[in-house]
Amino acid sequence: MTSYMYGSILLGGTTGCVSFVLNYGHLLSSLLSLEFLLLMVYWWLSSSMVYVGKDFIFMLFYLVMWCSSGSLGLCLLISSVRTHGDDYIKSYTSLGC
Template sequence: MMFYVEGSVMLGLSVGGLSFVLNYSHLLNSLLSLEFLTLMIYWGLSTSTMFIGNDFFFLLFYLAVGACEAVLGLSLLVSSVYSHGLDYLKSYSALLC
């Protein structure tokens, strides 16, 4: 049973990483890929702690950090759309900021 869970977590991490690398054009796609990776890591950690029998306090801390990461990414998306009018990452230049 544990092998199926580990395999599905590894498949999810691979798909999320591949999605992040290949869909780099828009900020929203990148943020969704990072959130998917965060959820896959959480799923892997939660199933491993469930089978081992450890505490779940670390998972609560991980969820809090993941929520802060999502909020920070969405605020960055909103501010960039407000200032530039689009979320296309290749149109930004470091010299214009």
């Protein structure tokens, strides 16, 4: 059972990394693939904490940080769309910012 779980976590992490690399130019897709990677890390942490028998306080702290980083990413996306008109990373220049 554990080998299937860790195999699926590894496959999901690899898929998230490949998705992030392939969709690097589009900010919303990059944020979604990073959130997927954070989900895989949370799944790995929760499965390893269950088998070790440790506290779940660290996992709650991780969830709080995860939610705040997601909301910060969405706020940055909204502000960049309002100022630049699109969410393509390659269209931003250092002179225009």
